[in-house]
Every structure is written in structure tokens, then in C-alpha cells.
Amino acid sequence: MSDILFQPLGDPIAGGDNLQTLADIDPRMTRTHYFDGRLLTAEDLERDQIYLDQRLREVGKALGSGIIRGLELSFSSNPYRLIVEPGNAMTPAGRVLHLGTRMTVNPGDRGLISQLNQGQHTHLNRGLYAVVLRYVDVPTDIAEVFPTDLKSRRGSDYALVTESVQLGLVPLPLPLPATDTLRLRARLMAELLDNKLASSVIPEDSVALGLLSITNDTPQWVDSELLRHPVRPEPDHDDLQEDLYRQYQSLLNDITEYRAAGGLAQPFAASDYFQVIPPAGRLPKNTLDPEIGLQNYFPESFDVSVTPVRTADLDLIRRESMALPPIDLTRDANLGIMVLAPLSDADYQTLSRQLVSETPNIERQFLHPDPLALRLYRTRASHALDTDASVWADIWKRTDSDNLLYVRRAVRVAETGISAIVLAKGSDPDSLPDASDGGTAEPRLPPAIEDEHTVFLRMVNVHSLAKIRQANSEEGKRAIKVLADILPREPKAIGAVLDILLCVEAHYNPVIWQTLEQAQQRGNLLKLRELLISAEPEIRNTAKQVITAGTDLGLADGLLAQWKERLNALR
Numbered sequence: 001m002s003d004i005l006f007q008p009l010g011d012p013i014a015g016g017d018n019l020q021t022l023a024d025i026d027p028r029m030t031r032t033h034y035f036d037g038r039l040l041t042a043e044d045l046e047r048d049q050i051y052l053d054q055r056l057r058e059v060g061k062a063l064g065s066g067i068i069r070g071l072e073l074s075f076s077s078n079p080y081r082l083i084v085e086p087g088n089a090m091t092p093a094g095r096v097l098h099l100g101t102r103m104t105v106n107p108g109d110r111g112l113i114s115q116l117n118q119g120q121h122t123h124l125n126r127g128l129y130a131v132v133l134r135y136v137d138v139p140t141d142i143a144e145v146f147p148t149d150l151k152s153r154r155g156s157d158y159a160l161v162t163e164s165v166q167l168g169l170v171p172l173p174l175p176l177p178a179t180d181t182l183r184l185r186a187r188l189m190a191e192l193l194d195n196k197l198a199s200s201v202i203p204e205d206s207v208a209l210g211l212l213s214i215t216n217d218t219p220q221w222v223d224s225e226l227l228r229h230p231v232r233p234e235p236d237h238d239d240l241q242e243d244l245y246r247q248y249q250s251l252l253n254d255i256t257e258y259r260a261a262g263g264l265a266q267p268f269a270a271s272d273y274f275q276v277i278p279p280a281g282r283l284p285k286n287t288l289d290p291e292i293g294l295q296n297y298f299p300e301s302f303d304v305s306v307t308p309v310r311t312a313d314l315d316l317i318r319r320e321s322m323a324l325p326p327i328d329l330t331r332d333a334n335l336g337i338m339v340l341a342p343l344s345d346a347d348y349q350t351l352s353r354q355l356v357s358e359t360p361n362i363e364r365q366f367l368h369p370d371p372l373a374l375r376l377y378r379t380r381a382s383h384a385l386d387t388d389a390s391v392w393a394d395i396w397k398r399t400d401s402d403n404l405l406y407v408r409r410a411v412r413v414a415e416t417g418i419s420a421i422v423l424a425k426g427s428d429p430d431s432l433p434d435a436s437d438g439g440t441a442e443p444r445l446p447p448a449i450e451d452e453h454t455v456f457l458r459m460v461n462v463h464s465l466a467k468i469r470q471a472n473s474e475e476g477k478r479a480i481k482v483l484a485d486i487l488p489r490e491p492k493a494i495g496a497v498l499d500i501l502l503c504v505e506a507h508y509n510p511v512i513w514q515t516l517e518q519a520q521q522r523g524n525l526l527k528l529r530e531l532l533i534s535a536e537p538e539i540r541n542t543a544k545q546v547i548t549a550g551t552d553l554g555l556a557d558g559l560l561a562q563w564k565e566r567l568n569a570l571r
Helices: 016-019 043-062 110-116 179-191 197-202 237-261 310-319 344-350 389-398 411-416 452-459 462-468 475-488 493-505 506-521 525-535 540-548 557-568
Strands: 068-072 074-077 080-085 087-092 096-099 102-107 127-145 155-170 206-215 218-223 281-282 304-309 336-343 374-376 405-407
Touching: 016 405, 068 206, 074 206, 074 218, 080 218, 096 127, 155 206, 179 206, 179 218, 179 237, 218 237, 281 310, 304 310, 304 344, 310 336, 310 405, 336 344, 336 389, 344 389, 452 493, 462 475, 462 493, 475 506, 475 525, 493 506, 493 525, 506 525, 506 540, 506 557, 525 540, 540 557
Parallel strands: 304 336
Antiparallel strands: 068 087, 074 080, 080 102, 087 096, 127 155, 127 206, 206 218, 281 405, 304 374, 336 405
16 A cells, blocks of 8 residues: 555644544545635545545455356367356455456467567466456546646546456466376365465465466366355365365266266276365265175275265255365275265155164264164175165165265264174173073173263153153143153253253243143244243243244143243232
């Protein structure tokens, strides 16, 4: 902002008391004070233009930088063309870029490129280039300049300044090895993961649209996801993870299409192309075979399992998985990977019940669905495996290959979770004869490993809560019995019941258990929990919240009338 001129404020004492009313004085920018009788010059008007421009750019900087919409970059090799679709973007300098029509550029038009670059760049060196869209001011039209004194002469100058955009190339300080294009792009995914290189070389008045490779003065390929990102402030961990996920998805599509076009139908390993992959993403369906327990995509040291899930849960699962670190295929070992086979609600309900499960159907976190998980191996097993092959064949047939998703499992779960094929079924330790009773002494089996949900449910359940918060009516006792039947193995629901009981005062004991039962029957137990937790803790306010939201919670009119009676009893 060295070109912004301003007058000093002068002596604060001479300014009078009015100066004290100014809450914040920014000496970087000034604007013209207009009054009748003042002679205005071009400098005065330019000062206001600069002031407004700087203020607008400050707003733009606060919003962040990146692609707002559109501006998709594509490449055609016959003839050579770079194509940019219409759209908008925000530069790091706070400039708004707008491209109203499709832009088609011929990188081989050396005359035009030299003209736009003051006679330079008639030859493009071998290397990698960031394709950027840049903000420019274009002088247009002619205006006559009249003399300001007797010594001056009439002349001309441009009349308008039009804001526009230019497409340009920024060389990147990266080598361009003579290697396979797809593998090079995968390597660049890892090298550009932290986003620091691009931000250090791309001008502040530009945004990156993609990456271009040039060899022998000719464009070779374009990656429209590398360097590109949606509008955002300073990138954090989640932003970089989403960049990696988007780049991986795009490159995997290109790899799949390339192999299909070349007749390479056999499965391939992720490490054949990638060094680093996101903690969640798609994978080719033909790299897994649950019927024989075989997988070819991940390294042999990885603990890979497959499990059916509802299609509606995939997006939530993916977003929660992205909090974990990326997967380094060249360094990581013994990672836990869960492959999610998406099914419709009807198919999931039918097929999941047909899978053999030696553990109770406990509601678990998505990263630990062990009762329905099948262990997969890199090499074919040397013996027959009892894997419910017919059920898995049906699941695999109904799985949409476009939605097949892998997720990295948390380290704690990967280390303690038991996700494997049952090879043999042992005896119940309690059923073994005891030597003290005259039976043949047999070594007892070790106790089963309990996960965190089993331990929680053993300590906290409807019966244990009912002993502490006893029902003082037959209707309440009946509600407790119903809840104990329908919530035996649901940790989230039991936790919600516990939270609600902590929020509701003992004054409402005659109605609380019936309320919990009706809310659970209508699927609104968690909603009731959030309502009470977010409400101000006050004994009258509790009843008011329940009565107000009673219809949405599905509570019966008779029960709401009892809540009103309890509220009136406080007056």
C-alpha cells in the first residue's frame, strides 16, 4: 500500500473533543472529504477509488481464496487446447475473478503468447506449470486531455479501466521425470499435500485451476484437481484431507479408464500407482472377493475386513474417517482397513441377519462393526474357510461398485477389534465339568474379550437406572419394563436415557419413564435429550420445554396433560 497517500491527522489537542469519538483510526487509507466550493482534482477521485478498492479487498481476504463455482479446466490434445469453463473465484489478495464465457486457449499460438508477454516466452521449457487465472486491469477507450495552463498542450489518455482476467502459466520448482503419467500424478499428490509450494509461487492476484505438463514445447497432460481447491480461509487439516480425497478420486477414475481401454482387466494394487491415499475413498470392486476372503488392493501387512452397511450411512462414515491421518502405502504397516459394501435398507436388513455372528448385535461405532465383518487376505487361503460364501456372494452382487468405500480404522480399534473368520467354536466355560464336583477337570477357556460397549451396558442399563430413579406409579413401572425389552443392547439410547434423567428433576418422577418410553417408540429419544441439555436448567423450564415440543416428540395428549399438572403443582 505504499502508493496510498494520506495527510497526517495533525495535533490531537488542536482537533478538539470530536477526535476522541473516533473509535479506530486506520492510517493506511484515507478518503476525500467533499464540501461545496471545493476544487476536485484527479488525485482526489483516485484516492476514493483506492479507498473503496482496499475495503472491498479486505472483505475478500476475510472470505478466503479459491474457486467459488465453475472454472473447470480441461485439455484437448487434438488440436491442443486448454479450456476453462465460466465461473468465479477469490484470490488471496481479495480480488474477485469472474469469467462469463468459456475460454479456449491454444498453447501453440506462440505469436499471441509472445505479444501478451512483451516479446518473451516464444518457447515453453520442459517442466510442470500451474495453470492460473489472474486479475488484470485493461485500459480501454480514448479521452481528450485539455491543457491545464498556457504551457500545456492538448493530448489524449485512456478513458476507462476494465477489470478482466487472464489465463497464465506459473513454472513450478519440481522436476519432470520421464515416467508414467499416472504414477507421476500420484507422486505429485504426495509432494503437494501440504499446499505450501503452490502458495509460495502462485501470485496473490491469481488462483490455480490445475497443473500442466509440457515436454518438447508441447503440452502433454493436465490434472484439474492438483493445486485447485474451493474457496476457504487458511487451510487446516480437514481442508487438506478433502483436497487429497478429491485428487485421489479423480486419479483413480483415470487409472480405471486407462486400464479398461488397454484391456488390463486384472486387479491391481494401490501401491502400483499411489504412495499416499486418503483415510477414506473408493476402490475397484474387482480387487476384492469376499467369497474366498481375498483382496489385492492393500499391502499384505494391512488388516483388511469387509462389512455391509446402509448406503445412507456412507457420507457420514466417510466424513468421520477423514479425521484420521492419510495412509502412506510405502511406510505404514499393520493398519486396520474396513471396506464398506453399501446396501439399500431392505437388502441390509435381510442379508445382514443371514451372516453368522458369535457376538450380540450391539450398536457400535461405524469403525468397529465386527459382528458382520469378514477378514480378507492378500493371498488365497490354503484351506477351506467357512465364510457364509453364498450370503457374501449375494451381498457383493447387490453392492454398487461406484459406492464401494474403504475407511481407515482408528489405531485403538484396529489393535483391539476382533474381525476374523471363525475357524472353530469352543465350549462355554460355564458348561465345563468342575473337578470339585467329581467331573473330569478340563482347562477352562479364557474369558471373552469385552469391548467398551459391552462394559458400558453391563454397568449402565435400564434396570440399574430404574433402581436409582424409581417409578412411583404402575404406568411408570410398565414403561420401565418396555424400555428394558427394547433397549437391551443400544449404548447410544441408554446413554441418552441417562442424560435425560440427569436433566429432569425428581419432581417429574411420576411422568418421566412414560415420556422416555413414548419418545423411544417414536424414534425421538435423542431429540428429547438434545432439547433438555440445551435448555436452561430450571425446574419449571423443564416441563415447559417438554410441553412445547410434545407434539414434535410424539407424546400422547394424556401424558402432556400430566406434565401440565406437575407444572401447575409448582405454583
